[in-house]
Amino acid sequence: MAKEKRDNQTEKLVLEAAMKVFTQKGYAAARMDDIAKEANINRALLHYYFRSKDKMFDLIFEQKVKEFFSGLGQIVFSDRKLEDVIREMVKHEITLIVANPYLPLFVLQELQQSPERLLNHAKASGMSPNLILKRFSVLVNDAIRSKTINKIEPGQLLINIMSLCIYPMIAKPVLKSVLELDDKKFDNMMAHRIGQVSEFILLSIKPTSK
Amino acid sequence: MAKEKRDNQTEKLVLEAAMKVFTQKGYAAARMDDIAKEANINRALLHYYFRSKDKMFDLIFEQKVKEFFSGLGQIVFSDRKLEDVIREMVKHEITLIVANPYLPLFVLQELQQSPERLLNHAKASGMSPNLILKRFSVLVNDAIRSKTINKIEPGQLLINIMSLCIYPMIAKPVLKSVLELDDKKFDNMMAHRIGQVSEFILLSIKPTSK
DNA sequence: GTCTATAGGGTGATAGAC
DNA sequence: GTCTATCACCCTATAGAC
Numbered sequence: 001m002a003k004e005k006r007d008n009q010t011e012k013l014v015l016e017a018a019m020k021v022f023t024q025k026g027y028a029a030a031r032m033d034d035i036a037k038e039a040n041i042n043r044a045l046l047h048y049y050f051r052s053k054d055k056m057f058d059l060i061f062e063q064k065v066k067e068f069f070s071g072l073g074q075i076v077f078s079d080r081k082l083e084d085v086i087r088e089m090v091k092h093e094i095t096l097i098v099a100n101p102y103l104p105l106f107v108l109q110e111l112q113q114s115p116e117r118l119l120n121h122a123k124a125s126g127m128s129p130n131l132i133l134k135r136f137s138v139l140v141n142d143a144i145r146s147k148t149i150n151k152i153e154p155g156q157l158l159i160n161i162m163s164l165c166i167y168p169m170i171a172k173p174v175l176k177s178v179l180e181l182d183d184k185k186f187d188n189m190m191a192h193r194i195g196q197v198s199e200f201i202l203l204s205i206k207p208t209s210k
Numbered sequence: 211m212a213k214e215k216r217d218n219q220t221e222k223l224v225l226e227a228a229m230k231v232f233t234q235k236g237y238a239a240a241r242m243d244d245i246a247k248e249a250n251i252n253r254a255l256l257h258y259y260f261r262s263k264d265k266m267f268d269l270i271f272e273q274k275v276k277e278f279f280s281g282l283g284q285i286v287f288s289d290r291k292l293e294d295v296i297r298e299m300v301k302h303e304i305t306l307i308v309a310n311p312y313l314p315l316f317v318l319q320e321l322q323q324s325p326e327r328l329l330n331h332a333k334a335s336g337m338s339p340n341l342i343l344k345r346f347s348v349l350v351n352d353a354i355r356s357k358t359i360n361k362i363e364p365g366q367l368l369i370n371i372m373s374l375c376i377y378p379m380i381a382k383p384v385l386k387s388v389l390e391l392d393d394k395k396f397d398n399m400m401a402h403r404i405g406q407v408s409e410f411i412l413l414s415i416k417p418t419s420k
Numbered sequence: 421g422t423c424t425a426t427a428g429g430g431t432g433a434t435a436g437a438c
Numbered sequence: 439g440t441c442t443a444t445c446a447c448c449c450t451a452t453a454g455a456c
Binding site: 162175 | 234235236237238239281312315318319321322323325328329332339340342343360362363365366368370372373374376377379380381382383384385386387388389390403406407410411414415418
């Protein structure tokens with residue numbers, strides 16, 4: 001029972017351990033030994049399941065990039081009006097990020113080293129970032145034309161939304177210190193931001209002269 | 211002339227090379243050999259000037275944290291009205307970051323590994339992040355009381371400002387791909403954002419019923 | 421101050437017993 | 439499938455000649 005029930009569960013176990021170590025330390029600082037210990041497993045077994053550190057990393061990175069981008073597509077391509085789309089985007093992004101605190105920094109860090117990986121992986125997720133922008137632009141420009149919102153460049157607005165959702169978690173150590181929060185209070189603050197950020201954005205694009 | 215004029219210039223040369231390599235690759239992935247080559251110098255010389263990789267790193271990291279935080283203090287403690295303070299903050303942050311593209315990701319990445327370093331270094335810069343927040347809160351709360359702006363939590367507003375300025379550079383590879391920009395156009399876009407972001411923020415906090 | 425050579429420790433990967 | 443032992447390489451750091 002101790003040594004048998006595992007089999008193909010082990011692979012999953014190892015992947016989770018690797019995910020944790022890679023995302024927290026980055027590729028270069030991650031040690032095969034860290035991953036092995038995290039999974040309560042022998043170092044040699046890692047190579048038995050996934051030939052090399054590189055192979056393991058690629059597997060995880062690809063999956064994480066998908067997580068990072070997918071979901072947005074569904075929201076943007078729904079038939080909701082812009083205001084609700086924005087609310088949904090903010091809620092989706094912040095929720096995802098609170099559940100995966102190390103994800104954004106990890107993805108962005110590794111992406112600097114080899115930016116070309118982005119396109120491949122994102123496309124493999126069935127929803128390219130470009131498509132999302134194109135659709136979002138249509139929504140924004142329609143809203144501008146119908147005077148539902150103020151004039152704003154769709155690309156800038158999209159950047160603003162992402163920034164407001166993602167950056168705070170990346171800067172967690174700074175913010176914890178500056179705002180004098182412990183981990184629990186920090187998470188509460190992030191949840192609180194779902195409403196705050198939506199309001200902040202919607203107030204900004206609301207037509208000035210009603 | 212080739213081997214002599216250096217002397218104490220070499221130290222500076224090496225620090226610049228180290229800064230470049232460390233900020234681009236992070237501590238773990240940075241190689242002493244990379245730094246040596248970047249500085250056109252022998253590997254052993256690095257240890258002659260700065261005993262170890264760690265010592266070198268600390269020196270650079272401390273300086274970069276200072277860059278990251280200083281300047282904000284002067285702006286916040288000036289006598290300008292909130293609107294101008296915000297404009298100045300945005301301009302200062304984006305300008306600093308465009309000039310040091312790898313700085314934010316580097317600082318934030320290394321900060322995750324050892325968050326406690328933040329307080330020491332930030333305080334050593336003579337302007338603790340906490341002080342900045344305290345002062346900023348006074349400005350915001352005064353403006354709220356005098357109906358100059360809408361009600362908003364000062365901490366949230368500060369986070370928003372930082373997010374909108376810093377995140378885009380961290381996500382540069384993603385944005386270049388999504389917005390289909392080359393390096394030159396990306397820098398132009400960031401410069402363009404100085405005005406865009408200021409407007410975005412000020413519109414959001416502007417009193418609704420004038 | 422600057423170089424070459426090398427020590428010393430760590431890390432990814434493999435061989436081979438069970 | 440799982441383990442121990444070990445190889446081969448890489449990287450930091452130092453010793454010592456010049």
